[in-house]
Amino acid sequence: MKLKTHAKQFLDTVLYQSAAQNQEARESRAIGVVSLVLSAITAIMSFLNYFQRQYEMMVATAVLTLVLVCIFVFSLLVKIRRIVDVMLCVALSMLCVYFALTGGNDGFAILWALLFPPSTMLFMDFIYVASIGLFFELFFFVLFWTPLNAFVSAYYTPVFMLRFPMLYTAFFALSILAKYLMTKQKIAEDNYIQTIENLSMIDQLTNIANRRSFEERLRLEWNRAIRNKEPISILFTDVDKFKSFNDTYGHLIGDRVLQIIAAGFTKALKRSLDFAARWGGEEFAMLLPNTEGEQAFQIAEKIRLQIAETPVPLDDGQMTNVTISIGIHTLTPSLDSSMDDFINHADEALYTAKHEGRNRACRYPA
Numbered sequence: 001m002k003l004k005t006h007a008k009q010f011l012d013t014v015l016y017q018s019a020a021q022n023q024e025a026r027e028s029r030a031i032g033v034v035s036l037v038l039s040a041i042t043a044i045m046s047f048l049n050y051f052q053r054q055y056e057m058m059v060a061t062a063v064l065t066l067v068l069v070c071i072f073v074f075s076l077l078v079k080i081r082r083i084v085d086v087m088l089c090v091a092l093s094m095l096c097v098y099f100a101l102t103g104g105n106d107g108f109a110i111l112w113a114l115l116f117p118p119s120t121m122l123f124m125d126f127i128y129v130a131s132i133g134l135f136f137e138l139f140f141f142v143l144f145w146t147p148l149n150a151f152v153s154a155y156y157t158p159v160f161m162l163r164f165p166m167l168y169t170a171f172f173a174l175s176i177l178a179k180y181l182m183t184k185q186k187i188a189e190d191n192y193i194q195t196i197e198n199l200s201m202i203d204q205l206t207n208i209a210n211r212r213s214f215e216e217r218l219r220l221e222w223n224r225a226i227r228n229k230e231p232i233s234i235l236f237t238d239v240d241k242f243k244s245f246n247d248t249y250g251h252l253i254g255d256r257v258l259q260i261i262a263a264g265f266t267k268a269l270k271r272s273l274d275f276a277a278r279w280g281g282e283e284f285a286m287l288l289p290n291t292e293g294e295q296a297f298q299i300a301e302k303i304r305l306q307i308a309e310t311p312v313p314l315d316d317g318q319m320t321n322v323t324i325s326i327g328i329h330t331l332t333p334s335l336d337s338s339m340d341d342f343i344n345h346a347d348e349a350l351y352t353a354k355h356e357g358r359n360r361a362c363r364y365p366a
Helices: 002-051 055-078 081-102 109-123 126-145 147-151 158-200 211-228 242-249 251-268 293-309 339-355
Strands: 232-239 275-280 283-289 324-331 361-364
Touching: 002 055, 055 081, 081 109, 081 126, 109 126, 109 158, 126 147, 126 158, 211 232, 211 275, 211 283, 211 339, 232 242, 232 251, 232 293, 232 339, 242 251, 251 275, 251 283, 251 293, 283 293, 293 324, 293 361, 324 339, 339 361
Parallel strands: 324 361
Antiparallel strands: 232 283, 232 324, 275 283
């Protein structure tokens, strides 16, 4: 049984650690597929340039084809998206610069530069899209309106040199706007998902963590305790005679009791590592990392007395009180330890507290 538990813990750890890497690898492969498609297009262009005897363009597009194929292979081997992004962006930048300087076939190749801003928008961050776009804004200005235009082998008319930067600016501005809207939408979606996840980890009645959240926190602190060879304590709490209380005063007053107990647990959290949750029904749990048994018992007693002394207001203006029973278990876990046994022993201690008369805290073993 323990072997099965250890195997499951090991598998969960491997899956957790590889989740982010798998996501990045998928994104890297997606960029690799884009590179492969672009390499097919540039290969066709190189083939056509050969038959049209445009040998400079043929060599340029052939070299670009080779670079894109290398990026595709690199994306499969390395699986680091940022490196693949940069390589693809550099390759496209070099192509745009070459097209602008040579003009390509009959001076039309420079028009491919108009596709550069929207294409980088698909796979680069906002800051990169803006930086690259501004670089080419400056590049076209220097290329057309400074003495450096002597390096341009293509012939561009004055009207074209005036209108092309304006057209590029329009494409660039639209790309920036689209990237901004996409980024804004992504942030809104991420915030919405985070809100939903947070709600799924919170008990709506008591506004503290729920059982799912507690189990995830326990797994985290359990592994930390194993690594650091530190003790970890758990408190299991149950409201005494809660069913009778509900039958007498009603469920609304019962809900008020649960909220008072949750507030008491929250008040008892003195360290950021301590964690309280509603386990279910009238049961609560508290996790105390790096806490010895005697210290955990003192905390439990403080909570028990605090709850017993806290008046519960009734609908008719009168006050009543409730008591709780607490089971405590402390363990310095090892690789051979079981979290299920850890929880069950705390539950057994809680049963002992109930059996011995309620309104008390008991440690395991008794």
